[in-house]
Every structure is written in C-alpha cells, then in structure tokens.
Amino acid sequence: MTVELRHLRAFLAIAEEGGITRAAARLGTGQPVVSRTLRRLEDHMGVLLVDRSTHHLELTPAGRAFLDRARAAVAAADAALDPAGLVVRPLRLGHSWAALGDETAVLLRRWDEEHPDVPLELLRIDDRCAGLARGRVDVAPLRAPAADCAARTELLRTEARVAAVPADSPLAAPGRGPLTLADLAHLPLAVNPVSGVTTPALWPQAHRPRRTVEVANTDDWLAAIAAGRAVGVTTTATAQAHRHHSVAYVPLTGAPAVPLVLAWRDPPGHPAVRALLTLAHQVAGEPAREPQGPGTR
Structure with missing residues (x-):
C-alpha cells in the first residue's frame, strides 16, 4: 500500500480531536x-x-513518536502544493x-543586505525544538539536547x-564578584522544563537546590526571578536578549559552558538554509563546521 x-x-485529525467521530466531522x-x-x-x-x-482514544507510544513526523510531512506537502509558494517564501x-x-540583529541586517530577495522571519516558539520538529521553521539555534528534534546539527559556538x-x-551587590553554584544552592531555582538547559542536576548531587519553581517560558522565568521567588542559571545570550530592570545577570564560575547548535531538517525545507548557516557562522566569527547527523551534537 502507498x-x-x-x-x-x-x-x-484523530490525534488532535481525540476520537474517530470528531475526526470524521472535522x-x-x-x-x-x-x-x-x-x-x-x-x-x-x-x-x-x-x-x-x-x-477517549489515545495515541500509543509509537503513535506519539509518529505524530511530529506526520505533522511535518503534511506541513511540507501543503507548502509544496500551495500556489503562493511559487513566489519565494x-x-x-x-x-x-x-x-x-x-x-541576532546583526544576522537579520546582514541577511537583508546580502539576500534581499529572500525574506527571513524570526519566530519565537516555546518548545524544545523551537518549532523545527513540527515543520514550523526551517532553521533553529538550539541549546537544549536536539535528539528529539529529528534534525541535523552543527556547532555554532x-x-x-x-x-x-x-x-x-545581596548576590548582585556591586563589587561582590562572580558567583558559584554553591552561592545559589540554598535558594529556589527557576526551571523551564519546556526549553531550558538548567536543572538541579547541574549541581553536585549532595548540594543541589531543594526546591524548584517551574515556568513555561522566558517571560515567566524573568518574572519569577524579578519577584524574588527564585534565582536562575542561563547563558550570556539570555543576558543580552532579555535585559530586565529587576533582574541582574552575574558571571558564574565552575559551571560548564552550553553548546549552541544550528539545527535543520534533512533534507532542508528551504533552498536558502545553507546560506543562512554560513552567514550565522560568519556573524559568530567562526568558520562553518562539518554537520552532524540527526540528534547528535
């Protein structure tokens, strides 16, 4: 059968409606x-x-694994068959x-200058794959593990x-200097289980934060910290992209760096993907590296 x-x-339709009857109506x-x-x-x-x-019908484990693949396939087919797609999407x-x-702003400006005929859209999508697994985007910079994203990746920095x-x-007092994980261990930790990269496992087992505050996105993460309900650990990119008058970002020593990879579906969903990867490496000041297979980092 084909x-x-x-x-x-x-x-x-069955997966999203939760039943055969509702799927048939849809x-x-x-x-x-x-x-x-x-x-x-x-x-x-x-x-x-x-x-x-x-x-109430439910997906089996195999069905849940197949769901993102089916969504991506249908989205790709719809895009290919859309007459509007004959215009550069x-x-x-x-x-x-x-x-x-x-x-980010440098990348967008450079793209507009060097590829004026191909619009580049920046989309914030709050899931671990930033919309890549669902076919909503063509390329995504990822800091969380990409094994579930069915993507090829290459290290950016x-x-x-x-x-x-x-x-x-007091942890942000002028002149205090860098912090350590031990300085934060006695405080509640803001954790984003959706797309974050920090969990209590970052600390040695005997000295992990005992309480966490779960948030669903960066805005809620910032709000929890600004209100004094928790502290957070993130990367320098967050400090650049999400400045907040009630949140201080303080250098942290003794914590491993976070790899930032560029991820895309294979085969690419847009002919300009490789050009974007090359430009991103140029903006980051590093030469392009050999891509890795799905799920590798």
Whole structure:
C-alpha cells in the first residue's frame, strides 16, 4: 500500500480531536472511512498508532513518536502544493528564548543586505525544538539536547553560564564578584522544563537546590526571578536578549559552558538554509563546521 496524504491527515485529525467521530466531522467524511484509513496506515507502518481500548482514544507510544513526523510531512506537502509558494517564501528562523543574543540583529541586517530577495522571519516558539520538529521553521539555534528534534546539527559556538538574581539581592551587590553554584544552592531555582538547559542536576548531587519553581517560558522565568521567588542559571545570550530592570545577570564560575547548535531538517525545507548557516557562522566569527547527523551534537 502507498501512504497518501489522506492517511496522514486522518491520523492527525484523530490525534488532535481525540476520537474517530470528531475526526470524521472535522474531515467532512464518515466514521467508517476514517477508521478504515487509520487501519491501512497502521498496516503499512506495522504498528498500532492509536489505542482504541477506551472511549477517549489515545495515541500509543509509537503513535506519539509518529505524530511530529506526520505533522511535518503534511506541513511540507501543503507548502509544496500551495500556489503562493511559487513566489519565494520566507526562510523561517525559529528560537525558543534567546536566538543568537546580541548577534541576532546583526544576522537579520546582514541577511537583508546580502539576500534581499529572500525574506527571513524570526519566530519565537516555546518548545524544545523551537518549532523545527513540527515543520514550523526551517532553521533553529538550539541549546537544549536536539535528539528529539529529528534534525541535523552543527556547532555554532559555546556560551558561558551566568546567574540571574533579583537586582536588589545581596548576590548582585556591586563589587561582590562572580558567583558559584554553591552561592545559589540554598535558594529556589527557576526551571523551564519546556526549553531550558538548567536543572538541579547541574549541581553536585549532595548540594543541589531543594526546591524548584517551574515556568513555561522566558517571560515567566524573568518574572519569577524579578519577584524574588527564585534565582536562575542561563547563558550570556539570555543576558543580552532579555535585559530586565529587576533582574541582574552575574558571571558564574565552575559551571560548564552550553553548546549552541544550528539545527535543520534533512533534507532542508528551504533552498536558502545553507546560506543562512554560513552567514550565522560568519556573524559568530567562526568558520562553518562539518554537520552532524540527526540528534547528535
């Protein structure tokens, strides 16, 4: 059997609607048609994608793994078949919190000067892959592990970590100097489990922060720190991209640097991806390096 777009669309409708009946209504067809389409897709894949044992259908582990791939495939097909795509479509650069720090504006200006016929869009998308796995962007700078993003990556640079503390905290007092992880260990730690790179595991096991404050994005992370509810650890790019009058960024010693990689889907979803990768390396002051395979860093 050849898998067609209708099989993927039916699977996505079931996954997003949580049931065959609602999926059929969304697709404008009958419930038996949707059920048969799903069965044929599962036969082709050789696995069950949807658990039908409960009234509210749920994806199996294989179904959850297949979901992002199906979304990306449908998005790519829709883009390819869109008549508007015959006009040069924008190159989409996704990021989840800091892009390239202060170099973001430089990159955008250089791109406009050197590639005036190809619009470059900067999109903030708060997920671990910055929209790459879902086909929403073409390239993304990532600091969190990229193994789940099904992308090729190449190292752009490494970034030093800094502590983020309330501006009126004694930890930010003038002349105090750099902080250490031990200086922060007794305080609540703001953690972004969606796209952040810092967890209590950064500390030695016997001296880890005992309490965390979970946030969903950089704005909430800043608010928690500004209010004195937590401290944070991040990279220098955050200090550049997210200045806040109530948050002080203080150099941090004894913490490993964070690798910043450029990630893109293979094959690239836009013909100008390689040009953007090359320019990003130029802006960062480093030559382009050999790309790595999916999920590697």
